[in-house]
Amino acid sequence: MSGHDLIIVGAGIVGAACADYATMQGMRIAIVEPGVVGGGATAAAMGHLVAMDDDPAELALAHYSLGLWEAFANLPQAEFSRCGTLWVASNDEEFARIPEKIARLAASGVAAERVDARELYRLEPSLAPGLAGGMRVANEAVVFPPAVARHWVDRAITRGATYHADAVFRLDDRGVLLHGGQRLHGPVLLATGGALPSLLPGLPVRLRKGHLVITDRYPGVIRHQLLELGYADSAHGGDAASVAFNVQPRPTGQILIGSSREYDAVDTGVSMEMIRRMLERSFHFLPRLRELDAIRLWTGFRPVSVDGLPYLGRAPGRDDVWVAAAHEGLGVTTSLGSARVVVDQILGRAPAIDPTPYDPSRVQP
Amino acid sequence: MVDACDIVVVGAGPAGLAAAEAAASHGKRVVLIDSQPRAGGQVWRHDALHGQPRVAMDAIRAAAGNANVTYLEGTQVVAVEPERLLLQDARRGFHLAYGALVLATGARELLLPFPGWTLPGVTGAGGLQALAKQGWPLRGKRVLIAGSGPLLFAAAATAQRHGAHVVGIHEQAGASAVHRFAAGLWRWPGKLAQAARLRLELARVPYRTGSIVTTAEGDHGVSGAHVRGGQGDERIECDLLAVGYGLLPQVELAQLLGCALEPEGAHARVQVGPWQATSQPRVFAAGEACGIGGIDCARVEGHIAGLAAAGAAVPRALVQRRDRARAFAASLRQHFALRDDVRGLANDDTTICRCEDVSLGAVRTHTDAREAKLATRCGMGACQGRICGGALAELGHGPRGGMRPPLFPTRLATLGEPVLSSVSDTRGYTP
Amino acid sequence: MKMSTVRLTINGLRVHVPAGISVATAIALVGQPFRHSVTGEPRAPLCGMGVCFECRVRIDGVAQQRACQRVVNPGMRVETDG
Secondary structure, eight states, X not given: OOOOSEEEEOOSHHHHHHHHHHHHTTOOEEEEOSSOTTOSHHHHSOOEEOOOOSOHHHHHHHHHHHHHHGGGTTOGGGTOBXXXXXXXXXXXXXXXXXXXXXXXHHHTTOOOEEEEHHHHHHHOTTSOTTOOXXXXXXTOEEOOHHHHHHHHHHHHHHTTXXXXXXXXXXXXXXXXXXXXXXXEESOEEEOOGGGHHHHOTTXXXXXXXXXXXXXXXXXXXXXXXXXETTHHHHHHSOOSEEEEEEEEEOTTSEEEEEEEXXXXXXXXXXXXXXXXXHHHHHHHHOGGGXXXXXXXXXXXXXXXXXXXXXXXEEOTTOSSEEEEEOBXXXXXXXXXXXXXXXXXXXXXXXXXXXXXXGOGGGSOO | OXXXXXXXXXXXXXXXXXXXXXXXXXXXOEEEEOSSSSSSTTTTOOBTTTBOOHHHXXXXXXXXXXXXXXXXXXXXXXXXXXXXXXXXXXXXXXXXXXXXXXXXXXXXXXXXXXXXXXXXXXXXXXXXXXXXXXTOOOTTOEEEEEESSTHHHHHHHHHHHTTOEEEEEEESSOHHHHHHHHHTGGGSHHHHHHHHHHHHHTTTSOEEESOEEEEEEOSSSOOEEEEEETTEEXXXXXXXEEEEOOEEEOOHHHHHTTOOEEEETTEEEEXXXXXXXXXXXXXXXXXXXXXXXXXXXXXXXXXXXXXXXXXXXXOHHHHHHHHHHHHHHHHHHHHTOOOGGGGGOOOTTSEEETTTTEEHHHHHTOXXXXXXXXXXXXXXXXXXXXXXXXXXXXXXXXXXXXXXXXXXXXXXXXXXXXXXXXXXXXXXXXX | OOOOEEEEEETXXXXXXXXXXXXXXXXXXXXXXXXXXXXXXXXXXXXXXSSSOTTEXXXXXXXXXEGGGOBOOTTOEEEOOO
């Protein structure tokens, strides 16, 4: 029995991107996924393609990836909508810090502009009065991640990838043994997100629970993905539980409302208390939301590495085991860049961006 | 402070009214809630022209008029939290804490897709009856009624009382099954008398068995239907087409509470013990939610559930009456079992998810219900899969998944800023 | 039954309808269309009991309200997207 050039475990947005890119490079791959393609954190995600400026390595990967996303701007099932991102400043202090943010983004090639209060309300008339202004990143977009993952897996399969609807029972130096008894030979790339430690206990992943609310269709209430500039404090703070204003206009006219972050919450159930906190924050910025109907609430788990950067590269101490996992809340944005950074290294090529910051060997056993 | 009561009864149909009355008569403080503007449920729905039957008015007065009962109309349960419910009415959202809960959430119609079923003027059979009672203009309209079960007669009679010209009742079950059902009705004399009354009232309406509406036609609204039966295919002109294939238990609230369900055909019902207790402590269920059983069943189960929730003794006679009523339900299910061909009417182009306009062909390519939802948006709309989910389960595409809040589309203000107190300032029932 | 009537507007038309009827019925009585589906097909009430959401309208400025679940009120402003 002949082996595979690469066995990709996990068909979330990251594994799917890896499968697409690897088969584009002519690799003969196997995809192993016991569940629905894009059915984990990918399906729970907002699908916002966004550059965050607070870490240079994260920004470099995001910017690289955002360029690659342009190839899918016209893919119908991607529901790609270039709504842009509008970061909202609550006060003069936040407004005054915008030029530094614009400079940091510009250094990585991301174009952003400061908008004053008047322009802010012209762009988004439904925002609450009294805001200081904002920062607009006009080129950013939103997508529907699970459909994109499905598209990439389908493309990989048309290029010869084999698909195994099964779970890995054991990972060893020659490949994987599946629960169903099948053995696949070849190098292994683990793109299993939050489930990574079950196969690779040496790489810690913490789960950070999030809640989302989606409304019925109310076209035109907002036009941009709206976030508070204080979002990064929630996203990167160490608080056990935090919420931030983060709402998105879907191409359907629905409004997707986030966001919450909770470490060490284990159950998948919706916490009405977190929903309440999240919505209170949203009403503060967008009072009109109060009268709209929510039609679904759900939760998901962001997989977080030791330092917030994804693990991309060779697993520590392993020859033929590779990792592309732990993207926290940016897996959709950085999926395409992540796939290239890892697969280029597997092929012995130098990636287009410096892979060192994402190297899993930074984790000391 | 959150409003609190001893017992919350969800649903003010025959089961819920009986439960509220029974619990209140044992001194319990009961809050009875219903999403409809008026009490009575579907079967006793208030008729804008003809009011409500005496028996319904008596039951409503006995429950909602009881001093121990606070009745909240137009109020929906939208989410469940430990020991309390999140509710909303037309104006506000609020919490209600309870000691025990009785689920009397009733049934909805099983609506199966066929080409043309999305045209304006095509409704459910129970749907037509409900709309007629709301005052829907039917005078002089040609109405064709089809599907399965005794509800077709009730819908036809209501339509006729509102001035419609019922051009035919088409029952999918074969003549022999229907005759066997009718022949067994002597065991439930009340049912027999009711059937005889309806048959007399509808004496001039053609009744066909083994007959199925295969297609609805029309430009901006329905103007005719193709019917397939023993005499081959024929086209029947109509202004309204009402098609319903029986009823489905509404189990969503029970699901949200974590109550165990059991299969009812391709669907689900709430599992209950002899005293209507569900698998969750202090949660009881009664009536159609526990399996389609009809009004007599609902009333006696509601009575039992109300007593059990109040911690009162349940007389053995009630349990016997319940078992007898359940036997009628079994007979109904057996004789009006759906023929295979009603599951094959929709083609690949037929819309299955009416909220998101997803065709059956798009869904059919997926083996997993969740995968189909992610790929096609089927079930992602405002009805939260209530219509397409029931249809897909009946068509053999697997059961619906778990239920997540909100139970119904809910104002964000309800979820984000529920008011502290509401029940105490709600106007009580006025007879 | 009281034969009183209620005045409201439906799609900008001032109409009188019998008191106690549902908003859905009022729309049908005055012959106004209901909603269009997401692909633009005309739709109308299906279930009559608040579960199918085909009768959604805007009432007093608030969109996505089920017309079969609401009784007409004096001065109500109803808009369908038909």
